[in-house]
Amino acid sequence: GESVGLHLPTLSVQEGDNSIINCAYSNSASDYFIWYKQESGKGPQFIIDIRSNMDKRQGQRVTVLLNKTVKHLSLQIAATQPGDSAVYFCAENRAAGNKLTFGGGTRVLVKP
């Protein structure tokens, strides 16, 4: 079936290092791929998206890479900070109904 999934359930990162969170998807018909951050006890918060016809998009301290050949999405966080500790979800957005489908999440733990 169609799904968005993640490779790593937990990622421990030293403060100041770069983080890389990976995601695999199976539906090539998605129009956008999106990363969300969820802090404990809160709803998910939008980080960055990338359109399906792009390979790379940069934001503030974050970069999203899309490899359509292997159906792989990644989120890179530069100079990881304690405030980056959270669960990160990849999601796909299809134009039909703007339906958001989420993956299972990766927990990022930042060590001081």
Place this chain on the structure above:
Amino acid sequence: NAGVTQTPKFRILKIGQSMTLQCTQDMNHNYMYWYRQDPGMGLKLIYYSVGAGITDKGEVPNGYNVSRSTTEDFPLRLELAAPSQTSVYFCASSYGGKNTEAFFGQGTRLTVV
């Protein structure tokens, strides 16, 4: 701006009871969504709506119903609550189209005993 507001924040239901989870947004968004999140898991789409008067099933609609009589409100109804419906429920809204950013409420933690 309040954004997306969900009520209640917490609720305990007995098996077989029913309840309505309320969701309202003040951003004039056309698209609204209901998700459930089981512990340690991702979000599963229950129902969504592309505008007032229109609703569609998501991945896990069984046991739930929704209505969208206004742009602002998108209540989720649980009939005959079951332990399998114990979860955290999130409502979200978005403009849609090229604007993919969805805004989420704080969630409703529901326990069915």
